[in-house]
Amino acid sequence: MAVFVRLSPSYLFSRQELQRPAGAGSRPGAAAPIGRRPCRPGIRHCLIVSTAVILCLLTIVQSLCLLAPAAAAEAASGPAALESGQVIRVEQSHDRKAFDYRVVGIERKEAYSVVRLTYPSPIETKLPRNNTIPAEYYVPHGVSPDRPRPAVICLHILDGNLELVRICCSSLASRGVPAVLFLLPYYGQRGDGSGHRGLLSNMELLAEAIRQSAADVRRTVDVLQSRPEIDPQRIGVCGISLGALIAASAFAEEPRLHRAALILGGGDLAEIIAHANETRRLREAMAQLSTEDQARAKRAVAEADPLRNAAQARSRAEKGLVLMINAAQDEVIPPRCARKLAEAYGMTDRIRWLEGLGHYSALAALPGILREVNEFFAGDLPAGVAAAPAAENGPARLAAQLVREAIAMIVRPPAEGRCHFADLTVVVSRSKRELRIPVRWIHGDRGRFRFSADVPGLGRVELGQDDRPWLRANDRAVFVGERATPEPPSLLALIDAEAQTKIKSVAGAVDGALAVPAVLDSLAKFEREQRDDGSTIVRIMPLRKQVGPIDIRWPAGSRTPDRIDFEVEKTKGYVQIRVWQLDGPSRPELFAAPENLRREAVATEDLHRMFAAIIHFALEQAQ
Structure with a gap:
């Protein structure tokens, strides 16, 4: 149900160049592989940087979603007439043989x-x-x-x-x-x-x-x-x-x-x-x-x-x-x-x-x-028995809402004339080395989007789509699709049906778990702390050992967190959130290609194949 990155987090610190994503575009119904024609150096560089950024973000998602159940811990109280260590005799059974059952723990x-x-x-x-x-x-x-x-x-x-x-x-x-x-x-x-x-x-x-x-x-x-x-x-x-x-x-x-x-x-x-x-x-x-x-x-x-x-x-x-x-x-x-x-x-x-x-x-x-x-x-419940009310501001509910918003930020199109906007910095540390990656994601209506990131040692990547796709090649040029379309395809529409189903399945599974806040109790322990400065800290302690505590901080009076600290295996890091907005105001300029760079016209289909290849490769690293 959760997203698992096959590559070790240490991959984020490697300088190896990525080759064309294996299998990208090779499935039935997928876009033609980009490797069938020579790839311009600028485009290839953007593929390398984009893939590295996506893998980094997948690690962050993993730290939030890799919450899996483990054995229940002992607690002092439980249902009436049941106590830990109790042995209860059952005299009547389907095979007419009496037996005992034992209470070994209550949480x-x-x-x-x-x-x-x-x-x-x-x-x-x-x-x-x-x-x-x-x-x-x-x-x-x-x-x-x-x-x-x-x-x-x-x-x-x-x-x-x-x-x-x-x-x-x-x-x-x-x-x-x-x-x-x-x-x-x-x-x-x-x-x-x-x-x-x-x-x-x-x-x-x-x-x-x-x-x-x-x-x-x-x-x-x-x-x-x-x-x-x-x-x-x-x-x-x-x-x-x-x-x-x-x-x-x-x-x-x-x-x-x-x-x-x-x-x-x-x-x-x-x-x-x-x-x-x-x-x-x-x-x-x-x-x-x-x-x-x-x-x-x-x-x-x-x-x-x-x-x-x-x-x-x-x-x-x-x-x-x-x-x-x-x-x-x-x-x-x-x-x-x-x-x-x-x-x-x-x-x-x-x-x-x-x-x-x-x-x-x-x-x-x-x-x-x-x-x-x-x-x-x-349908068999006694009259008047209702579902348990959820605590509106409980720590599990606050964390659940953030994960749901993160999925919506990527998967759900915004309302007409609106956009989803995330502006954040991902900081990942391992063995006294640190990567600091500013990331901006803008998801507009009618297939429009913009993604940008700066990765130390790899450079800047920027790509998007207004009425035509575009891709920043370097500090001097931007590739722009030759053909404009009034209704450009969304990013999900560019990938094959199998990949679309995988994304929808993960989103559905997570949303299913979050639909009932009490379900989260089987995935992790949640604690809430109110700080003297008025900020709220929600600590998530996943029951899977390879993921350490996740701390989410909401500033005083804010409904949006400004920082998430995480630990996956031996990699620590945090996400500094500057902007986090769903269905916010939108302007056409948000999705336009950079104006201060030289423009080179390329086939619109080539850029769409590039976008699809990046997404396919990222999905192939997840399971």
């Missing part, structure tokens, strides 16, 4: 508490650590046995990253719906370290893990039904991708599950395995098996297929108790597999399709998906 958040639990899996495997389920129970503040609430079991994605499922749980809890997540079999502390890679090299193990996951869902239902604050008749399940496949299987097998939200899921597991690039190693391993072992593995897959018992869920689906959201261009779970599951449920006309999006680019729709899932499960 209180703004709108809810996170209770860490462990309890035994109903299936015992050869790997002892896989037989204990670690879970996180998100309990909204104010829950009471007098008015029991519905609950949702949320299941994580294939790679085992809990970031997305934690966002789902936090979002539900902020809406007033208790939620719980647990590590699936062979993931994290339940596995041998191979995680999903081990599962994807052994088809029988994968099928076994899916079956055990469904059984673990049933065990989690046992835990929730034992809780006095939970309505035992209103427990649901939600999954994304692999989590949706498991949720569908569990929903069919477990009649106590009342609702199911299946995001990017489907049926016909054999076809999904045969189709998805992610399962290529699984197919290769399968091909090495004997005929007998292949047959056994195929039987195991068939037994784990969501379609196997889907008919048992049909009556609930026909009552509107199943929500299916699928990507119309899904390259992992084929849309026909989603339709097969919907057909088995009797709801083929009720799939909510994400048009124009694939399995991974569906992140662009995350804010809408979260809202839809929240309201779907909130």
Whole structure:
């Protein structure tokens, strides 16, 4: 969800020259590569400087966005009747076997508490650590046995990253719906370290893990039904991708599950395995098996297929108790597999399709998906239960608003006749060396923009577009497009569809996380300090160790920060903000090429290819 720069921050201090961005313009539908014709020295110099500046700015963005969840810390207080170290007996279970669950930690958040639990899996495997389920129970503040609430079991994605499922749980809890997540079999502390890679090299193990996951869902239902604050008749399940496949299987097998939200899921597991690039190693391993072992593995897959018992869920689906959201261009779970599951449920006309999006680019729709899932499960809340109010001036909310504005500054076009304007200096220090880079970005309407920066040792870069693109070559000349256009293309319009989708996906994912301020509690810790001079400091302490504290300062009486201090790995720095304005006043002169330089006419298409190459290269350094 966040932007990750592949190159080390030390790259910013290297003097090596950059060659033409590999692959830039070579994708289907992309602009022709600029390397097909000789590149003027001035243009090549601007490419080098522009790329260095963009990589530097990506490092700053990384320091703000590289906030990932980690294990919850111990805190003193939590939901009523739950205390750290407590062991609770459950007498009634789906398999009629009593068991204990243990409270191993509680952390209180703004709108809810996170209770860490462990309890035994109903299936015992050869790997002892896989037989204990670690879970996180998100309990909204104010829950009471007098008015029991519905609950949702949320299941994580294939790679085992809990970031997305934690966002789902936090979002539900902020809406007033208790939620719980647990590590699936062979993931994290339940596995041998191979995680999903081990599962994807052994088809029988994968099928076994899916079956055990469904059984673990049933065990989690046992835990929730034992809780006095939970309505035992209103427990649901939600999954994304692999989590949706498991949720569908569990929903069919477990009649106590009342609702199911299946995001990017489907049926016909054999076809999904045969189709998805992610399962290529699984197919290769399968091909090495004997005929007998292949047959056994195929039987195991068939037994784990969501379609196997889907008919048992049909009556609930026909009552509107199943929500299916699928990507119309899904390259992992084929849309026909989603339709097969919907057909088995009797709801083929009720799939909510994400048009124009694939399995991974569906992140662009995350804010809408979260809202839809929240309201779907909130339909079972007691009357009068509302979403937790957000603190208007809370530290997490202030930081969230700044990140949202930064994304809007680049991605969202301003209103007619207005512009976004950022004027700042980036200072990066490493090993007693310092880079000071003044940067100005102006984003106008109708495709107009201007970008300038001064990089020590590399020089000045300046490029923009009014009715035609232009690029400053050196201190004496500026290249200007030969052909003017009344409606010049925006920067995003210059790049290929794949790159546009990547940008929109990152923006959507970040916006989804920021849509529910309480979600940020799972990404970082936030502190607010009021200084004697009236300024406000918000300190962000990401839970990922490679990012140090981020301090944002707002001067007294200002709604705009004037400084951001950050640390990434061994690189420290700060951003001094002079101007930060969205939809501010605009003038045509802001986007015009410099008047005091000699003008050289070049093909408009060449300059547009140059702009596209710079953006493509920057995106290829991010993942």
